[in-house]
Amino acid sequence: MLHCVITCGVSMSYEIVAAQAGLSSKATKNHWPAWLDILQGSTGLFLALFMWGHMAFVASILLGETAMWTVTRLFEGYFIFGRSYPGLVSCAVAFVALAFVAHALLAVRKFPVSYRQCRTILSHAKAMRHEDSALWIVQVCTGFLLFFFVSAHLYQMFVWPQNIGPYASADRVWSDGLWPFYLTMLLAVELHGGIGLYRLAVKWGWPNVPRAVLKTVKWGLTAFFLVLGLATLAAYMKIGFDHRAHYGERYTPERMLEDGARREGGQ
Protein backbone atom coordinates (compact mmCIF):
# COMPACT_ATOMS: atom_id res chain seq x y z
CA MET A 1 0.00 0.00 0.00
CA LEU A 2 2.72 2.43 1.05
CA HIS A 3 4.75 1.44 -2.00
CA CYS A 4 1.75 2.18 -4.19
CA VAL A 5 1.31 5.64 -2.62
CA ILE A 6 4.98 6.45 -3.18
CA THR A 7 5.07 5.32 -6.78
CA CYS A 8 1.63 6.52 -7.89
CA GLY A 9 1.48 9.80 -5.93
CA VAL A 10 -1.53 11.13 -4.03
CA SER A 11 -3.90 13.80 -5.25
CA MET A 12 -5.76 15.62 -2.49
CA SER A 13 -8.17 18.52 -2.71
CA TYR A 14 -7.18 21.90 -1.35
CA GLU A 15 -9.92 21.62 1.31
CA ILE A 16 -8.39 18.42 2.74
CA VAL A 17 -4.85 19.79 2.71
CA ALA A 18 -5.97 23.08 4.28
CA ALA A 19 -8.09 21.34 6.93
CA GLN A 20 -5.21 19.01 7.90
CA ALA A 21 -2.93 22.02 8.19
CA GLY A 22 -5.50 23.65 10.48
CA LEU A 23 -6.35 26.39 8.01
CA SER A 24 -9.85 27.36 7.01
CA SER A 25 -10.64 27.56 3.35
CA LYS A 26 -11.59 31.15 2.64
CA ALA A 27 -11.86 30.38 -1.07
CA THR A 28 -15.07 28.40 -0.75
CA LYS A 29 -17.93 28.89 1.64
CA ASN A 30 -18.23 26.10 4.18
CA HIS A 31 -21.91 25.19 4.24
CA TRP A 32 -21.57 22.56 6.97
CA PRO A 33 -21.83 24.72 10.12
CA ALA A 34 -25.15 26.19 8.96
CA TRP A 35 -26.61 22.83 7.98
CA LEU A 36 -25.44 21.17 11.19
CA ASP A 37 -27.00 23.90 13.32
CA ILE A 38 -30.29 23.65 11.44
CA LEU A 39 -30.21 19.86 11.67
CA GLN A 40 -29.51 19.95 15.41
CA GLY A 41 -32.47 22.24 15.98
CA SER A 42 -34.85 20.45 13.61
CA THR A 43 -34.11 16.96 14.99
CA GLY A 44 -34.55 18.36 18.51
CA LEU A 45 -37.86 19.94 17.53
CA PHE A 46 -39.05 16.71 15.90
CA LEU A 47 -38.03 14.59 18.90
CA ALA A 48 -39.63 16.96 21.42
CA LEU A 49 -42.93 17.05 19.51
CA PHE A 50 -42.77 13.30 18.97
CA MET A 51 -42.20 12.85 22.69
CA TRP A 52 -45.40 14.77 23.47
CA GLY A 53 -47.37 12.83 20.87
CA HIS A 54 -45.91 9.58 22.21
CA MET A 55 -46.95 10.58 25.72
CA ALA A 56 -50.51 11.25 24.54
CA PHE A 57 -50.72 7.81 22.88
CA VAL A 58 -49.22 5.99 25.86
CA ALA A 59 -51.54 7.89 28.21
CA SER A 60 -54.53 6.41 26.40
CA ILE A 61 -54.30 3.69 29.07
CA LEU A 62 -55.90 6.24 31.43
CA LEU A 63 -59.05 5.94 29.29
CA GLY A 64 -59.03 2.17 29.68
CA GLU A 65 -57.32 -0.93 28.29
CA THR A 66 -59.47 -0.95 25.16
CA ALA A 67 -58.49 2.64 24.30
CA MET A 68 -54.80 1.78 24.56
CA TRP A 69 -55.33 -1.46 22.59
CA THR A 70 -57.05 0.59 19.83
CA VAL A 71 -54.13 3.04 19.64
CA THR A 72 -51.65 0.16 19.48
CA ARG A 73 -53.55 -1.60 16.72
CA LEU A 74 -53.92 1.68 14.84
CA PHE A 75 -50.13 1.97 14.55
CA GLU A 76 -49.86 -1.67 13.57
CA GLY A 77 -52.18 -1.01 10.61
CA TYR A 78 -54.95 -3.25 11.96
CA PHE A 79 -57.75 -0.89 10.93
CA ILE A 80 -56.34 -0.50 7.41
CA PHE A 81 -55.14 -3.99 6.52
CA GLY A 82 -57.51 -6.00 8.70
CA ARG A 83 -54.61 -7.55 10.63
CA SER A 84 -51.67 -6.31 12.71
CA TYR A 85 -48.22 -5.68 11.29
CA PRO A 86 -45.92 -4.86 14.24
CA GLY A 87 -43.16 -4.34 11.65
CA LEU A 88 -44.76 -0.96 10.91
CA VAL A 89 -43.95 0.08 14.47
CA SER A 90 -40.35 -1.09 13.94
CA CYS A 91 -40.13 1.15 10.86
CA ALA A 92 -41.37 4.15 12.86
CA VAL A 93 -38.92 3.30 15.65
CA ALA A 94 -36.07 3.12 13.12
CA PHE A 95 -36.95 6.59 11.84
CA VAL A 96 -37.09 8.03 15.37
CA ALA A 97 -33.80 6.28 16.19
CA LEU A 98 -32.19 7.90 13.15
CA ALA A 99 -33.35 11.35 14.31
CA PHE A 100 -32.21 10.53 17.87
CA VAL A 101 -28.70 9.47 16.80
CA ALA A 102 -28.36 12.53 14.55
CA HIS A 103 -29.50 14.83 17.36
CA ALA A 104 -27.19 13.18 19.91
CA LEU A 105 -24.21 13.39 17.57
CA LEU A 106 -24.83 17.06 16.84
CA ALA A 107 -25.68 18.05 20.41
CA VAL A 108 -22.65 16.34 21.94
CA ARG A 109 -20.46 18.93 20.16
CA LYS A 110 -21.66 21.46 22.74
CA PHE A 111 -21.04 19.29 25.79
CA PRO A 112 -18.22 20.17 28.16
CA VAL A 113 -15.74 17.39 27.42
CA SER A 114 -12.68 18.07 29.57
CA TYR A 115 -12.33 18.34 33.33
CA ARG A 116 -11.39 22.00 32.92
CA GLN A 117 -14.54 22.74 30.91
CA CYS A 118 -16.76 20.88 33.41
CA ARG A 119 -15.23 22.72 36.35
CA THR A 120 -15.50 26.07 34.58
CA ILE A 121 -19.14 25.77 33.54
CA LEU A 122 -20.27 24.35 36.91
CA SER A 123 -18.53 27.04 38.96
CA HIS A 124 -19.72 29.67 36.47
CA ALA A 125 -23.39 28.63 36.73
CA LYS A 126 -23.18 28.36 40.52
CA ALA A 127 -21.57 31.77 40.98
CA MET A 128 -23.74 33.52 38.39
CA ARG A 129 -27.03 32.22 39.84
CA HIS A 130 -28.43 32.58 36.32
CA GLU A 131 -31.47 30.46 35.52
CA ASP A 132 -30.83 29.91 31.80
CA SER A 133 -27.23 28.85 32.43
CA ALA A 134 -28.41 26.42 35.13
CA LEU A 135 -31.10 25.08 32.81
CA TRP A 136 -28.44 24.33 30.21
CA ILE A 137 -26.59 22.18 32.73
CA VAL A 138 -29.84 20.31 33.43
CA GLN A 139 -30.16 19.84 29.66
CA VAL A 140 -26.64 18.43 29.41
CA CYS A 141 -27.12 16.03 32.35
CA THR A 142 -30.52 14.78 31.16
CA GLY A 143 -29.18 14.54 27.59
CA PHE A 144 -26.31 12.37 28.82
CA LEU A 145 -28.77 10.09 30.67
CA LEU A 146 -30.96 9.84 27.58
CA PHE A 147 -28.08 8.53 25.46
CA PHE A 148 -28.43 5.28 27.39
CA PHE A 149 -32.09 5.17 28.33
CA VAL A 150 -33.54 6.11 24.95
CA SER A 151 -31.12 3.81 23.12
CA ALA A 152 -32.21 0.86 25.25
CA HIS A 153 -35.90 1.76 24.88
CA LEU A 154 -35.69 2.18 21.11
CA TYR A 155 -33.83 -1.11 20.73
CA GLN A 156 -36.48 -2.90 22.74
CA MET A 157 -39.33 -1.37 20.74
CA PHE A 158 -37.55 -2.04 17.44
CA VAL A 159 -36.86 -5.71 18.14
CA TRP A 160 -40.09 -6.58 19.97
CA PRO A 161 -42.77 -4.23 18.55
CA GLN A 162 -45.44 -6.88 19.17
CA ASN A 163 -44.91 -6.42 22.92
CA ILE A 164 -46.78 -3.14 23.02
CA GLY A 165 -50.28 -3.34 24.46
CA PRO A 166 -52.27 -2.86 27.67
CA TYR A 167 -51.09 -6.11 29.27
CA ALA A 168 -47.76 -6.52 27.45
CA SER A 169 -46.61 -3.01 28.40
CA ALA A 170 -47.97 -3.33 31.94
CA ASP A 171 -46.15 -6.66 32.40
CA ARG A 172 -42.94 -5.04 31.19
CA VAL A 173 -43.37 -2.16 33.64
CA TRP A 174 -44.28 -4.29 36.66
CA SER A 175 -43.34 -7.95 36.27
CA ASP A 176 -40.14 -7.25 34.30
CA GLY A 177 -39.26 -4.60 36.89
CA LEU A 178 -38.74 -1.79 34.40
CA TRP A 179 -40.74 0.89 36.22
CA PRO A 180 -37.61 2.59 37.67
CA PHE A 181 -36.23 2.71 34.12
CA TYR A 182 -39.38 4.38 32.78
CA LEU A 183 -39.62 6.73 35.76
CA THR A 184 -36.05 7.97 35.23
CA MET A 185 -36.56 8.28 31.49
CA LEU A 186 -39.83 10.17 31.98
CA LEU A 187 -38.19 12.78 34.24
CA ALA A 188 -35.15 13.14 31.96
CA VAL A 189 -37.17 13.33 28.73
CA GLU A 190 -39.70 15.86 29.99
CA LEU A 191 -37.05 18.16 31.46
CA HIS A 192 -34.75 17.83 28.45
CA GLY A 193 -37.47 18.29 25.84
CA GLY A 194 -39.15 21.21 27.60
CA ILE A 195 -35.90 23.10 28.13
CA GLY A 196 -34.82 22.22 24.59
CA LEU A 197 -37.95 23.67 23.01
CA TYR A 198 -37.61 26.82 25.10
CA ARG A 199 -33.97 27.17 24.03
CA LEU A 200 -34.85 26.59 20.41
CA ALA A 201 -37.38 29.42 20.60
CA VAL A 202 -34.93 31.93 22.09
CA LYS A 203 -32.12 30.71 19.81
CA TRP A 204 -34.02 31.40 16.60
CA GLY A 205 -36.16 34.25 17.89
CA TRP A 206 -39.49 32.57 17.17
CA PRO A 207 -42.11 32.93 18.56
CA ASN A 208 -41.16 36.52 19.25
CA VAL A 209 -42.60 36.83 22.76
CA PRO A 210 -40.93 37.90 26.01
CA ARG A 211 -38.68 35.29 27.58
CA ALA A 212 -40.70 35.31 30.81
CA VAL A 213 -43.80 34.26 28.86
CA LEU A 214 -41.88 31.51 27.05
CA LYS A 215 -40.54 30.26 30.35
CA THR A 216 -44.00 30.20 31.96
CA VAL A 217 -45.39 28.24 29.01
CA LYS A 218 -42.39 25.89 29.13
CA TRP A 219 -42.79 25.12 32.84
CA GLY A 220 -46.56 24.76 32.42
CA LEU A 221 -46.14 22.19 29.63
CA THR A 222 -43.40 20.36 31.52
CA ALA A 223 -45.59 20.15 34.63
CA PHE A 224 -48.58 18.97 32.58
CA PHE A 225 -46.65 16.21 30.80
CA LEU A 226 -44.88 15.16 33.98
CA VAL A 227 -48.20 14.75 35.80
CA LEU A 228 -49.67 12.94 32.79
CA GLY A 229 -46.57 10.71 32.57
CA LEU A 230 -46.59 9.86 36.26
CA ALA A 231 -50.31 9.06 36.18
CA THR A 232 -49.76 6.88 33.10
CA LEU A 233 -46.86 5.03 34.70
CA ALA A 234 -48.93 4.49 37.85
CA ALA A 235 -51.76 3.06 35.71
CA TYR A 236 -49.39 0.60 33.99
CA MET A 237 -47.93 -0.38 37.35
CA LYS A 238 -51.38 -1.10 38.75
CA ILE A 239 -52.47 -3.09 35.70
CA GLY A 240 -49.14 -4.97 35.74
CA PHE A 241 -49.55 -5.75 39.44
CA ASP A 242 -53.09 -7.03 38.97
CA HIS A 243 -52.03 -9.02 35.90
CA ARG A 244 -48.87 -10.52 37.40
CA ALA A 245 -50.45 -13.98 37.76
CA HIS A 246 -51.18 -14.01 34.01
CA TYR A 247 -47.80 -12.68 32.85
CA GLY A 248 -47.43 -13.04 29.07
CA GLU A 249 -51.15 -13.07 28.32
CA ARG A 250 -52.22 -10.48 25.74
CA TYR A 251 -55.20 -8.18 26.02
CA THR A 252 -58.20 -8.75 23.78
CA PRO A 253 -61.19 -6.41 23.98
CA GLU A 254 -64.35 -7.93 25.36
CA ARG A 255 -66.34 -7.30 22.22
CA MET A 256 -63.77 -9.32 20.22
CA LEU A 257 -63.92 -12.11 22.78
CA GLU A 258 -67.74 -12.12 22.45
CA ASP A 259 -67.50 -12.10 18.63
CA GLY A 260 -65.06 -15.01 18.80
CA ALA A 261 -67.33 -16.95 21.18
CA ARG A 262 -70.33 -16.27 18.92
CA ARG A 263 -68.42 -17.52 15.86
CA GLU A 264 -67.34 -20.64 17.73
CA GLY A 265 -70.96 -21.16 18.94
CA GLY A 266 -72.22 -20.78 15.33
CA GLN A 267 -69.84 -23.46 14.12
Added chain:
Amino acid sequence: MSAITENNGSAAAVDAEPRQGRWLTFNILRCDPADPGAVPHLRAYRIEEADSMTLFIALNEIREHQDPTLKFDFVCRAGICGSCAMMVNGRPKLACRTLTASLPAENTLAPLPFFELIGDLSVNTGKWMRGMSERLQTWLHGREDDVDLRRIEERMDPDLAEQIYELDRCIECGCCVAACGTARMREDFVGAVGFGKIARFRLDPRDARTDGDYYALIGDDTGVFGCMSLLACHDVCPKSLPLQTQIAFLRRKMAMTGTRR
Protein backbone atom coordinates in the same frame (compact mmCIF):
# COMPACT_ATOMS: atom_id res chain seq x y z
CA MET B 1 -1.42 25.32 46.42
CA SER B 2 -4.00 28.03 46.45
CA ALA B 3 -4.46 30.07 49.57
CA ILE B 4 -7.92 31.21 48.58
CA THR B 5 -10.33 30.88 51.45
CA GLU B 6 -13.93 30.10 50.62
CA ASN B 7 -16.17 33.07 51.11
CA ASN B 8 -19.29 33.01 49.02
CA GLY B 9 -21.07 36.32 48.55
CA SER B 10 -24.28 36.35 50.50
CA ALA B 11 -27.39 36.35 48.34
CA ALA B 12 -29.45 37.84 51.11
CA ALA B 13 -32.48 39.91 50.30
CA VAL B 14 -31.49 43.28 48.93
CA ASP B 15 -32.99 46.46 50.25
CA ALA B 16 -33.14 49.17 47.59
CA GLU B 17 -33.31 51.95 50.21
CA PRO B 18 -29.92 53.45 51.12
CA ARG B 19 -29.11 52.64 54.72
CA GLN B 20 -26.82 55.29 56.11
CA GLY B 21 -24.42 53.96 58.67
CA ARG B 22 -24.64 50.36 57.47
CA TRP B 23 -21.30 48.57 57.56
CA LEU B 24 -20.38 46.80 54.37
CA THR B 25 -17.85 44.02 53.99
CA PHE B 26 -16.08 43.49 50.69
CA ASN B 27 -14.16 40.26 50.29
CA ILE B 28 -11.85 41.09 47.42
CA LEU B 29 -9.88 38.54 45.43
CA ARG B 30 -6.30 39.77 45.60
CA CYS B 31 -3.85 38.48 43.03
CA ASP B 32 -0.73 39.89 41.43
CA PRO B 33 0.32 37.92 38.34
CA ALA B 34 3.49 40.03 38.08
CA ASP B 35 4.71 38.59 41.39
CA PRO B 36 5.54 34.88 40.97
CA GLY B 37 5.50 34.39 44.74
CA ALA B 38 2.07 35.94 45.27
CA VAL B 39 -0.69 33.59 46.33
CA PRO B 40 -4.26 34.51 45.33
CA HIS B 41 -6.41 35.12 48.38
CA LEU B 42 -9.58 36.85 49.51
CA ARG B 43 -9.08 39.86 51.72
CA ALA B 44 -11.92 41.45 53.64
CA TYR B 45 -12.41 45.23 53.88
CA ARG B 46 -15.08 46.93 55.95
CA ILE B 47 -16.40 50.40 55.25
CA GLU B 48 -19.34 52.46 56.40
CA GLU B 49 -21.97 53.00 53.74
CA ALA B 50 -22.77 56.57 52.70
CA ASP B 51 -25.85 57.94 50.99
CA SER B 52 -25.90 57.30 47.20
CA MET B 53 -22.63 55.42 47.45
CA THR B 54 -21.61 53.41 44.41
CA LEU B 55 -19.30 50.44 44.43
CA PHE B 56 -16.78 52.60 42.63
CA ILE B 57 -16.85 55.14 45.48
CA ALA B 58 -16.57 52.32 48.02
CA LEU B 59 -13.48 50.93 46.28
CA ASN B 60 -11.87 54.38 46.21
CA GLU B 61 -12.57 54.72 49.92
CA ILE B 62 -10.84 51.42 50.54
CA ARG B 63 -7.86 52.36 48.39
CA GLU B 64 -7.57 55.81 49.94
CA HIS B 65 -7.95 54.88 53.59
CA GLN B 66 -7.18 51.19 53.96
CA ASP B 67 -5.08 49.70 51.18
CA PRO B 68 -3.30 51.81 48.53
CA THR B 69 -2.11 48.64 46.77
CA LEU B 70 -5.63 47.62 45.69
CA LYS B 71 -5.81 47.55 41.89
CA PHE B 72 -9.00 48.33 39.97
CA ASP B 73 -9.80 50.34 36.84
CA PHE B 74 -12.00 53.33 36.24
CA VAL B 75 -12.08 56.33 33.95
CA CYS B 76 -15.47 57.95 33.46
CA ARG B 77 -17.42 57.06 36.63
CA ALA B 78 -20.60 57.27 34.54
CA GLY B 79 -21.03 53.89 32.81
CA ILE B 80 -19.55 55.09 29.54
CA CYS B 81 -15.95 53.86 29.45
CA GLY B 82 -16.60 50.27 30.54
CA SER B 83 -13.36 50.10 32.54
CA CYS B 84 -14.74 49.24 35.97
CA ALA B 85 -16.49 45.97 35.12
CA MET B 86 -15.93 43.27 37.75
CA MET B 87 -17.62 40.24 39.26
CA VAL B 88 -19.88 41.42 42.06
CA ASN B 89 -21.15 38.45 44.05
CA GLY B 90 -20.51 36.22 41.05
CA ARG B 91 -22.13 38.39 38.36
CA PRO B 92 -20.44 40.94 36.11
CA LYS B 93 -21.38 44.55 36.83
CA LEU B 94 -19.98 48.04 36.36
CA ALA B 95 -18.71 49.32 39.73
CA CYS B 96 -19.69 52.88 38.87
CA ARG B 97 -23.28 51.88 38.08
CA THR B 98 -23.78 49.67 41.13
CA LEU B 99 -25.27 51.40 44.14
CA THR B 100 -24.15 49.86 47.40
CA ALA B 101 -27.78 50.20 48.52
CA SER B 102 -28.56 47.42 46.05
CA LEU B 103 -25.97 45.13 47.65
CA PRO B 104 -26.17 42.98 50.78
CA ALA B 105 -23.93 43.76 53.76
CA GLU B 106 -21.34 41.17 52.79
CA ASN B 107 -20.04 41.02 49.24
CA THR B 108 -17.44 39.26 47.17
CA LEU B 109 -15.57 41.06 44.42
CA ALA B 110 -13.43 39.36 41.79
CA PRO B 111 -11.90 40.34 38.46
CA LEU B 112 -13.74 39.54 35.25
CA PRO B 113 -12.83 36.01 34.19
CA PHE B 114 -11.77 35.25 30.60
CA PHE B 115 -9.63 38.39 30.21
CA GLU B 116 -5.93 38.77 30.99
CA LEU B 117 -5.52 39.63 34.66
CA ILE B 118 -3.47 42.73 35.42
CA GLY B 119 -3.93 42.51 39.18
CA ASP B 120 -6.72 42.30 41.77
CA LEU B 121 -9.86 43.66 40.06
CA SER B 122 -8.07 45.03 37.02
CA VAL B 123 -8.17 43.10 33.72
CA ASN B 124 -6.95 43.88 30.23
CA THR B 125 -10.22 43.84 28.29
CA GLY B 126 -8.68 46.09 25.64
CA LYS B 127 -6.27 43.43 24.45
CA TRP B 128 -9.05 40.92 23.83
CA MET B 129 -11.36 43.54 22.34
CA ARG B 130 -8.69 44.57 19.86
CA GLY B 131 -8.12 40.93 18.87
CA MET B 132 -11.87 40.45 18.42
CA SER B 133 -12.10 43.64 16.41
CA GLU B 134 -9.29 42.59 14.08
CA ARG B 135 -10.71 39.11 13.71
CA LEU B 136 -14.21 40.35 12.84
CA GLN B 137 -12.98 43.45 11.00
CA THR B 138 -15.31 45.67 12.96
CA TRP B 139 -14.78 48.80 10.98
CA LEU B 140 -16.63 50.31 8.07
CA HIS B 141 -15.70 48.71 4.76
CA GLY B 142 -16.57 51.55 2.41
CA ARG B 143 -18.00 51.07 -1.05
CA GLU B 144 -15.44 53.29 -2.68
CA ASP B 145 -11.69 53.11 -2.38
CA ASP B 146 -11.24 56.83 -2.82
CA VAL B 147 -13.27 58.77 -0.30
CA ASP B 148 -13.96 62.34 -1.30
CA LEU B 149 -14.01 64.20 1.99
CA ARG B 150 -15.31 67.36 0.30
CA ARG B 151 -18.51 65.67 -0.81
CA ILE B 152 -21.57 65.83 1.45
CA GLU B 153 -22.32 62.51 3.10
CA GLU B 154 -25.26 60.53 1.81
CA ARG B 155 -28.44 60.88 3.80
CA MET B 156 -29.55 58.12 6.11
CA ASP B 157 -33.06 57.28 7.22
CA PRO B 158 -33.41 58.52 10.84
CA ASP B 159 -34.97 55.23 11.95
CA LEU B 160 -32.04 53.30 10.52
CA ALA B 161 -29.57 55.72 12.11
CA GLU B 162 -31.37 55.14 15.40
CA GLN B 163 -31.06 51.36 15.03
CA ILE B 164 -27.33 51.65 14.29
CA TYR B 165 -26.88 54.02 17.21
CA GLU B 166 -28.70 51.55 19.49
CA LEU B 167 -26.07 48.88 18.72
CA ASP B 168 -23.24 51.41 18.81
CA ARG B 169 -23.99 52.06 22.48
CA CYS B 170 -21.81 49.05 23.38
CA ILE B 171 -18.99 50.20 25.67
CA GLU B 172 -16.92 47.00 25.36
CA CYS B 173 -16.91 46.51 29.13
CA GLY B 174 -16.60 42.72 28.74
CA CYS B 175 -19.56 41.89 31.01
CA CYS B 176 -21.29 39.87 28.26
CA VAL B 177 -18.18 37.74 27.61
CA ALA B 178 -17.51 37.18 31.32
CA ALA B 179 -21.13 36.05 31.79
CA CYS B 180 -21.14 33.77 28.75
CA GLY B 181 -20.93 30.06 29.59
CA THR B 182 -19.94 29.25 26.01
CA ALA B 183 -17.03 31.70 26.02
CA ARG B 184 -15.91 30.42 29.42
CA MET B 185 -15.68 26.88 28.02
CA ARG B 186 -14.39 27.76 24.54
CA GLU B 187 -11.98 30.63 24.48
CA ASP B 188 -12.13 31.12 20.69
CA PHE B 189 -15.84 31.96 20.84
CA VAL B 190 -16.66 35.38 19.37
CA GLY B 191 -18.97 36.45 22.21
CA ALA B 192 -21.98 38.75 22.24
CA VAL B 193 -19.90 41.90 21.90
CA GLY B 194 -18.61 40.60 18.54
CA PHE B 195 -22.10 39.69 17.35
CA GLY B 196 -23.30 43.15 18.31
CA LYS B 197 -20.56 44.71 16.18
CA ILE B 198 -21.37 42.52 13.18
CA ALA B 199 -25.09 43.32 13.55
CA ARG B 200 -24.21 47.01 13.65
CA PHE B 201 -22.11 47.00 10.45
CA ARG B 202 -24.59 44.74 8.70
CA LEU B 203 -27.24 47.43 9.22
CA ASP B 204 -25.02 50.20 7.92
CA PRO B 205 -25.77 50.95 4.23
CA ARG B 206 -22.30 52.50 3.87
CA ASP B 207 -20.67 49.12 4.50
CA ALA B 208 -20.03 47.20 1.29
CA ARG B 209 -19.89 43.75 2.88
CA THR B 210 -22.50 41.13 2.06
CA ASP B 211 -23.99 38.38 4.23
CA GLY B 212 -21.52 36.02 2.54
CA ASP B 213 -18.65 38.11 3.91
CA TYR B 214 -20.17 38.07 7.39
CA TYR B 215 -20.73 34.32 7.10
CA ALA B 216 -16.99 33.89 6.51
CA LEU B 217 -16.40 35.72 9.81
CA ILE B 218 -19.03 34.22 12.13
CA GLY B 219 -20.58 31.29 10.22
CA ASP B 220 -19.10 28.48 12.31
CA ASP B 221 -19.03 27.04 15.84
CA THR B 222 -16.68 29.74 17.10
CA GLY B 223 -19.22 32.22 15.77
CA VAL B 224 -22.98 32.44 15.80
CA PHE B 225 -23.60 28.68 15.49
CA GLY B 226 -21.56 28.09 18.64
CA CYS B 227 -23.88 30.29 20.70
CA MET B 228 -25.89 28.06 23.04
CA SER B 229 -28.34 30.85 23.88
CA LEU B 230 -27.72 30.83 27.62
CA LEU B 231 -28.46 34.56 27.31
CA ALA B 232 -26.51 35.65 30.37
CA CYS B 233 -24.96 38.25 28.01
CA HIS B 234 -28.38 39.80 27.49
CA ASP B 235 -29.25 39.65 31.17
CA VAL B 236 -26.08 41.32 32.48
CA CYS B 237 -25.44 43.94 29.77
CA PRO B 238 -25.11 47.23 31.70
CA LYS B 239 -26.29 49.13 28.62
CA SER B 240 -29.35 46.88 28.16
CA LEU B 241 -28.46 46.14 24.54
CA PRO B 242 -30.93 43.84 22.73
CA LEU B 243 -28.38 41.03 22.45
CA GLN B 244 -30.91 38.18 22.49
CA THR B 245 -32.81 39.46 19.45
CA GLN B 246 -29.63 40.48 17.61
CA ILE B 247 -27.97 37.08 18.03
CA ALA B 248 -31.18 35.28 17.00
CA PHE B 249 -31.45 37.56 13.96
CA LEU B 250 -27.82 36.90 12.98
CA ARG B 251 -28.32 33.15 13.42
CA ARG B 252 -31.30 33.20 11.04
CA LYS B 253 -29.44 35.30 8.48
CA MET B 254 -26.25 33.24 8.66
CA ALA B 255 -28.24 29.97 8.45
CA MET B 256 -29.95 31.25 5.29
CA THR B 257 -26.63 32.43 3.86
CA GLY B 258 -24.83 29.22 4.72
CA THR B 259 -27.43 26.95 3.18
CA ARG B 260 -27.58 28.95 -0.04
CA ARG B 261 -25.47 27.71 -2.93
